[in-house]
Amino acid sequence: MPRVPHVEKHFTATENVRDIVIGMSDGLTVPFALAAGLSGAVENTSVIVLAGLAEIAAGSIAMGLGGYLAAKTDAEHFVSEREREVRETIEMPEEEAAEVARVFLDYGLPEHTVGTVVDALRSDQKRWVDFMMKFELGLEEPNPTRARVSALTIALSYIVGGMVPLTPYFIWRSSVHTALVASVIVTLLALLVFGYIKGRFTTPRPWRSAWQTALVGGLAATAAFIIAKLIG
C-alpha cells in the first residue's frame, strides 16, 4: 500500500488495520458459513465444533504463514529489482535516462525541461535509483520486520473472528438448531459492526460497507447450508 504524504487530507489505512481486516473478515465469514452449512446436515454439535476448530487452525495458518512468505517474497523482489536498477544505471545509463525522460514527456513536460530534470536526477545515483523504484516501477521499500507482525496479526484476527460463530455451538451443545440460530444472529451482528468499522477506514459510506460485509457472510453461509442439505 503506497504511503500517502499528506495524511490529514487523504485516507490511508495503517498496515495493522489492513491486516486485522484481512484476517477478521475471512475469520468471521468462513468458519461461520462452514458451521451453518454443517448445521443443515448434521445432528451433532460436536462434529460442527470439531470442523470449525479444524478450519480455524487451517485458515489462520494458511493466511498467516502464507502472508508471511508473500511479504518475504515482496521484500526480496524489491531488493533484486533495486540491484537491477543500480546495475542498469552503471551499465546502460543512457537507456535508463531515456526511460525517466519518457515518464515526464508523457506528462507533457517540454523537452528541454525534461533534460534538466533527468540531468539533476542522474547527478546522484542513489536518488536516481530511488526515483525509478518508486515512480517507474511503483515499488515501495518494504519494512523488514513487517512480515512477522503482519503474519501474527492476520492469524490472530482470523482466530478471534472465527471464535464468534463457533461460541454458540459450545454453549448450546445439545441443540444444533438453537446454536445455529444464535450463531447466525451473533455473527451477522458482528459482521455488521466489523463492516461498519472497516468502512470508516476505507470508504465515505460505512453503512454500505456494514451491510455488504454481512451480505457476503450471509450468502456464503446460505450456499454452504444448501450444499450440505443437498448432499447430507
Added chain:
Amino acid sequence: MPRVPHVEKHFTATENVRDIVIGMSDGLTVPFALAAGLSGAVENTSVIVLAGLAEIAAGSIAMGLGGYLAAKTDAEHFVSEREREVRETIEMPEEEAAEVARVFLDYGLPEHTVGTVVDALRSDQKRWVDFMMKFELGLEEPNPTRARVSALTIALSYIVGGMVPLTPYFIWRSSVHTALVASVIVTLLALLVFGYIKGRFTTPRPWRSAWQTALVGGLAATAAFIIAKLIG
C-alpha cells in the same frame, strides 16, 4: 499492482495470474487441511466430504464476492480521490503546486528546475491531476470490468483447488485412512507444482516457492489434524 512500463526487463504478474494464485493457493490449502484434520477424528468419509464441500462453497463465495466488493471500493476510492484532487487544483492551486514541488525537491532537483517542472505540469489540469494521482498518491486507475472477472477467477480457482484434496474422499468412501493418505500425497504434489509455477511468475527461485507452498499446506493440515485429534 502497479503496471510496469518495460515488461521485457522487469517481471509483472498479470492480474489474472495473480487472481488464480490467490484463489488456488487458499483452495488447495484450507479444504485440504480441514479434510485432513477431520480424518483424525471422524470415522466416516461422508462427514468429511460434506464439510469439505461446505467449506469450498463458503470459501469461494467469501473470497470471490469479498474480492469483488473490495475492487469496487478501490474503484470508488480512485474516483473520489480524483475528484478531490481536481477540486484542490481549482480551489488551492498554490498548495497543490507546492506538494508537487516537494516531491521533486526531495529527489534533490534544484529549485529553479522544480519551478519549471511544476509550471509545465500545471499548464494542463488533466495531466496535473493524473500526475498527482499516480506519483503523489500512488493510485492507478482501476479497470472498470476488472472486479467481476477477478471475482469469478478467484472463486473458480478456489473451487478447482479445493476439489483436489477432496477427490480421494469420493473415491475411497469406505476408508478414511486410505483417502487421507491419498489426499496428502495428491495435494502435496499439487502444492509443489502450483508453488513452482507461482514461483516462476514471482521470484527467481521457483523451487523454494514450491517447497514453501507445500510446507504451508502441510503445516495447516498438521495443525488441523492435531486439534481435531485432541478434541475429537
